[in-house]
Amino acid sequence: MLKFIKHHMTSINDIGIYPVAAFVLFMGIFIVASWYILTTDRSRLQHMEQLPFSDNEQA
Template sequence: MLKYIKHYAESIDGITIYPVISLLVFFIFFVAVLYHVKKMNKEKADEISRLPLEENTGNKEAHHFENFKHA
């Protein structure tokens, strides 16, 4: 099966550019996320880091789920 796909892919003209494009998209996305995290203020980062640990989030859906769980 892989041999068939490899043979088919080799017959397509200009297919060698797609791995380069995908690498560039990944690298640009990674750098953008890294830049966003570096520019984030410390208070916001601390707030986000505490989210999974907070019990009372004030979210109505979470409260509804807790009521459903106890019923």
């Protein structure tokens, strides 16, 4: 089965761009998520942390 997949992968032109695109997409999402976490106000993070356990319901 691996030979079947490898054969078809080598027949695709410019297949090398897909790993690069996946890496760039992953790193972009990772950097944005890290930036959001580091710049978000600590009180908001504590509020979000307690949401599943909160007894009061706000609409």
